[in-house]
Amino acid sequence: MLGRVARVVAVDGPGGLVHLLLTHDGGAVSTVSLALDAPPAAVAGEFVLYGENGVEPVPIPDGSPATAFGVAIDQLLAENDAGTRDHRCDVRFGREVVAVLAAAEAARAQATPVDLPS
Numbered sequence: 001m002l003g004r005v006a007r008v009v010a011v012d013g014p015g016g017l018v019h020l021l022l023t024h025d026g027g028a029v030s031t032v033s034l035a036l037d038a039p040p041a042a043v044a045g046e047f048v049l050y051g052e053n054g055v056e057p058v059p060i061p062d063g064s065p066a067t068a069f070g071v072a073i074d075q076l077l078a079e080n081d082a083g084t085r086d087h088r089c090d091v092r093f094g095r096e097v098v099a100v101l102a103a104a105e106a107a108r109a110q111a112t113p114v115d116l117p118s
Contacts, residue, residue, distance in 0.1 A: 002028040005100045008114050010107035020104050
């Protein structure tokens with residue numbers, strides 16, 4: 001939605017929390033807070049868009065991670081059956097996510113922003 005991530009800044013927070021500031025191609029900026037071992041009571045998700053026209057919350061779909069995983073598997077199987085390979089969350093998207101996470105780890109270690117290759 002915001003475009004490819006071009007730059008990552010990462011800052012450690014309390015209790016293993018990591019805050020990311022992501023700059024996207026075209027100038028959009030997003031924030032992400034991550035933790036691998038947050039207690040279930042501390043897990044939250046929120047998507048909000050801020051722009052010239054104000055603030056717009058993005059609805060969070062109902063369902064569990066297991067349901068989402070099941071939908072993803074069903075879509076993968078359907079694409080395989082149809083002989084297509086053009087899902088928006090394909091291996092290329094996965095590669096981009098891993099590149100952002102690697103850049104975040106480098107930004108934490110170096111305490112400096114990390115630019116991703118074009």
